[in-house]
């Protein structure tokens with residue numbers, strides 16, 4: 206039985222009284238400086254959020270932090286940050302004394318609309334994304350849209366990518382809403398999109414919390430290619446690689462119209478695309494061996510049949526490489 210996480214939405218940031226219910230906090234360093242610096246807080250571990258720090262070395266530092274605090278089995282910690290901080294902080298909490306209580310406070314659009322929910326945590330290993338991790342669910346997830354005011358356009362488009370992915374899988378109206386969204390639109394109008402996105406993720410996670418039925422794996426749409434590209438290139442935001450992964454996987458599935466709609470939207474949002482030409486299809490193929498959907502020597506990907514309809518299907522590497530080359534060609538033409 207999976208533990209359910211309770212979702213809370215709050216207009217305002219919490220004050221010291223609230224934060225002091227925790228025995229310790231793990232906080233994104235940047236977020237700490239910008240939002241929490243002046244509060245009287247319980248012991249804080251400040252974490253610099255980047256993919257290199259999603260590592261065993263960071264876990265060791267977090268466990269050292271818990272050790273110095275003599276953190277007991279019944280401790281409760283708060284984790285505040287984007288997906289990177291939640292992933293590595295969640296791993297540390299899941300493994301300390303075989304698991305202590307934790308609450309999440311996601312601070313990026315991507316983390317609020319996607320990463321905070323679902324109990325997956327991980328670190329990278331040998332330049333491979335999320336290779337080691339556990340399923341361990343936070344007790345509470347607090348969505349505070351006020352944190353999004355400082356998200357850059359790159360962070361917003363990165364988060365919108367995971368939302369649009371949820372739209373492709375389960376809601377034509379969400380898909381359309383995101384595609385009509387412009388970079389100048391007000392941040393305050395994101396809240397309903399976050400709610401819809403989380404409702405879709407919840408649906409998939411509750412059907413198959415530990416990804417044993419192949420149903421939760423559908424949330425992996427765009428990630429077969431996206432993770433490989435992020436691991437190979439790694440200079441942009443997570444969602445910016447997933448967006449490219451979505452286009453390639455849609456093309457592989459023969460969904461040219463949806464792929465082109467998405468690519469057009471990415472151009473409006475000025476997603477970085479130039480770098481795609483620098484990736485060799487061979488290097489990408491090499492990274493796929495680590496895709497978690499692989500069974501034995503067989504690769505799988507999420508094949509979209511139409512908006513709101515997708516299934517896990519065997520990966521024909523040749524078709525996928527052709528789709529990638531096709532995208533490289535399209536980007537080259539611009």
Ligand SMILES: NC(=O)c1ccc[n+]([C@@H]2O[C@H](COP(=O)([O-])OP(=O)(O)OC[C@H]3O[C@@H](n4cnc5c(N)ncnc54)[C@H](O)[C@@H]3O)[C@@H](O)[C@H]2O)c1
Nearest residue numbers: 235254287288289290312313315316320325352355356443
């Ligand atoms: N566990 C999951 O289900 C899941 C799902 C999707 C993504 N992820 C993971 O999430 C990570 C990406 O997370 P992310 O995109 O949320 O960002 P991040 O945690 O990688 O942080 C990116 C940058 O945003 C900054 N930042 C954080 N909050 C901010 C704020 N309020 N204003 C301005 N800057 C802020 C950070 O300091 C950092 O510089 C990847 O490692 C990915 O693998 C996990």
